[in-house]
Amino acid sequence: MRYVAWIVLACLSFGLGSCGGDDENAPLLKVVLHHGNNSRPYMPIPEEVAKQIKGALAPIGVEVEIKKVEWAAYLDLVKTGQHQMALLGWSADIPDPDNFLYVLLHKNNARPGSANNISFYTSDEVSERLSEARRITDPAQRNKLYREAQEIIFDDVPMVPLVYTERILAHRSDFGPLRIEPVTHPVLRRITQPKDGAIVYLRGHDSKKLDPGDVTDGESSKVVEQIFDQLLRFKPGSVEVEPSLATRWTSSDDRKTWVFTIREGVKFHDGTKLDGAAVANAFERQRDPEHPHHFPDGVWSYYQDLFGFIDKVEVGANPMEVVFRCNEPTPPFFLKMLAAFNTSIPSPAALTKFGKDFRRNPVGTGAFTFVNWKSGEEIKLERNDGYWDGPAGLKTVYFRVSENPTIRSTRLMADEQADLIDNIDPQTIKDLAAHGEVTLLREPGLNFGYLAFNTQKPPFDDPRVRRAIALAISKPRIVKFAYQGLALPATTPVPPTITGHHEGIKSRERNADKARALLKEALGK
């Protein structure tokens, strides 16, 4: 009896398949899967995703070796194409299919060293459609091109889209309304029923800097968005834009020149008047490395990534006009780009006064004024009573830090110095939802996580091998184990929140036998 138990144990530990002695599961292929070492919004636990993929591929005869790499080294590795398979994701800067498909799968972005297209996918069929969709403005036609591109991509499998993440917020129910915005962080100025005039926004980390042109991380842009305005802004709960600091605009027929009229009577928090020069300054300081407000140790990554087509931004025919001169026709989503946080308009006087310390002393035109910042602990904002769109309901907003997500939920439920929390601990979702004094908000996000194949290198230069892998992966399992259920299985690289998402595409049904057969065929075994 005891021996039987030992044999069973041995079988279990070596994997049941190998015990039976059949070579059905002998590896047909050995591959390496790389992933980064840190948590990202689109992939909080990359280790777990990697493990799930390894587990799913073993039965079809693919032996996966997982390699975890430090983040900076990892980006270097995938951008230079040293990987076979790699896990990554994308958070949209602009709510347009272009920001997913062109960036991640156009052949122009497949140059080793600076590639965002880490599949090094160079399909002409796809690239032509994506380029064409950049040139035209008709929404229906663009939509058609993006749908076709998504179909080809689905068939070619340069990547396996794994999940669309959810955005989750929870707040005390005694104030509101608050909603999850598709593109921006919560817009605190829209809160009309203030809880004694002040709220504490409790989050996991502090901001790094508050100079909008130079911000790269979410914890910073979250605060920046409350202090600054842009030329345009997103309508509540929408990916469409409406006038903000610009009231009107026109473009030339070739879409290379745009003229914006700036709102009259708007003042920065330091009393400076908003005019065309201030707006031009906001863009020129990011574009021109010689500009006195282009602080040399800045990152400026958003502008460099997004606005390469702008030649110059200058004051127009009258001081309340600003002109954008571009070296090519602006992309169809240009106006949406002017609602992003990095195009916020800072006070030129404050930039001159503070120099690079502006990042610790932000001055904008927004509904909230910056008061002070205690590093690692608290940022305090006060209502801007002279706000051009009417003063906000809240008087004071505190951004505070509590690193532990369970504690954040606990503090919210106990009403202990927490009114609004994000990056929520999945384990506490049920309690938050059931709590009588807490409102839980959930919306699909603009992020997605994916598995990229290096399509330039064997074995993944063969689409059959890629299809076989896609057939073997179980996305629901990944959602369950690596995202604790807080995500949706992804079908295409364009999330459903974006107009242009192809809802006709469904993920391949997991079928290990078919996958194995396909793989054998491709490998000639």
Next chain:
Amino acid sequence: MLVFTLRRIVLAVPLLLFTSFLVFAIVTAFPGDPCGEKMGPRPNPEALQTCRSNLNLDGSFGERYGNFMSGLARGDLGRDIHTEESISDEIWLRFPATLELSFVALFLAFVIGSWIGTRSALRPGSWIDACGQLVSLGGVSIPVFWLGMLLIALFGVKLGWLPFSGWSAEEVGPGVDYATGFYLTESLARLEFGAFFNALKHLLLPAVALATIPLATITRMTRSAVLEEVGKDYVTTARAKGLSERQILRKHVRRNALIPVITITGLQLGTLLSGAVLTETVFSWPGMGTYMMAGVRSRSYPAIMGCMLLFVVIFVLVNLLVDLLYHWIDPRMRDEA
């Protein structure tokens, strides 16, 4: 005594130098670099290179260590890579919160631990001994961050007796104009009892959580020390002289047994500081622990090194103090010196 003190201080110098080297080497050995973090998720390779050379991450190890040490010699711990604030200023701003928390925790642990330890030793096998064993076993085994969360769940949420977040002048003593960050000490010194008790209330849960680490060691140490002493001849002699058990305990046993206990208590301050890092993050305590954790997350090497160095200095200082205290308590040691 003076010679002894001076000798110990001089001996501490190479020790500090060596640890500074160790701290620097460990932090340098971390994979990746702060620039990757600073430049965001999609860095531009040129900007990354500029950042690396600005922060002097390109130089050889010796060169970088030299720079670090020359800064240190001038009392300059460098600047945070993101906020560019002076690390020494930031640390001093947070040091009082950590110090008060650690001392209250140590005080709790010493008082409770030596009491339980003594009682356990006097009646081995009794219920109090069993409880003492349980407490010390629990204290050693339970991670502080988990215990902290349990305490919050029970006393903060379920019973609602105690606050479990924050430690700022506004919350602790509204209206009191604090000159230092030592809210507890300062409010007591100013006889602002309302603020003092309020501060104590804020401090209690994190201090209890933190106290469990040294509590276990102190309890066990006291127990074995007292057990050893009560079996000695001088106790029998004292008994024969007709002293009451109470007097024997107070005047003889406790004094002798206390020597190793004090040493161990002093040494616990080191573990306490590392425990403070975990406890502080759970209770959002605005001390060096949260600061160091934030530094680790944002890869601000200067912040990490600054905190680690201060921990080392404290540890060395406390050891020195313990040695001196030893001399003062135990006359036999003076002769040896």
